[in-house]
Amino acid sequence: MKTKDIKGRMRAYFFLHPTIKLRVRHIEREVKVPLPSVIRYTKELEKEDILKHSEIAGVITYSAERTSPKFLLQKKLFNLQQLFASGIVDFLVQELSNPTLILFGSYSRGEDTEESDIDIYIETPIFKNLKLEKFERFLQRKIQIFTYKNIHAVENKDLANNIINGITLNGFCEVF
């Protein structure tokens, strides 16, 4: 089980840091796993299309294979899992009396980078100042909240289209 965990931790690290390029020694230090495991699992993760390597002047570095459909799918699932594990969904459901919640934008597609925000649409008639810092710390991303009474109140068409193509976290969004 521990074997799986090391690989999982390495995978999670690259999901959280999709633009980083690291040598195996750096991965060892950053993820805090033994070097032989790093060497073994970087190869395995590369075979799985999660990582890729590049060689410059004889130095091999590993980074996330962000264009691979496998990476995107696994990252999307990882992001969703993280979001629920952070407790933010439960928090919003309790705090705003069961609103419709939709995750949209790059985070919902697994295309986010370290600089990306987590975009969440909330359907609620009220505007509340929500304290989200602890969730931001857990998720290692900024959270941007879009509060509207309903989807018809979103005047920006691009934004509305992005929202309805997102992932529903709670409730139901009535478009028609």
Added chain:
Amino acid sequence: MNNESNWKECIENNSSLSVSSDKAKAKSLIDTATGRNQYLHENEIKESNANYLFEGYYSSLLELLHALVILKGYKVSNHICLGYYLRDVLKRDDLFRLFDDCRFKRNSLVYHGRKMDFLTAQGAIEKCKQLLNELNKLLNIPIK
């Protein structure tokens, strides 16, 4: 945590029991709901009473739902199974969503003491009214 995730499981767990259809009981429930609704309509929705009015409308909803299932020969002992009846038997996903949202809000209020702010409570009352109208249609009650 609820034990059921659909109508079939409600039947299997005896949360929904097969009984004889009881028109008199259904009529009595409909009369109570209609009377309460008339009283509730007389009250202007204000910040101070919105949560309590919502509770009243939700009670009427329950009575109409119980009337509906009793006419079809069922006795249902929990709220969520009433919702599953709408979704799985009547195939009214739209009504299930409305009811389930009201159920969540009512449980938060009654069991956890989480009052809704005025606009949310007002919205919840509107949802109850919308659902009451639909249930009136299903029960062939003239809508006033």
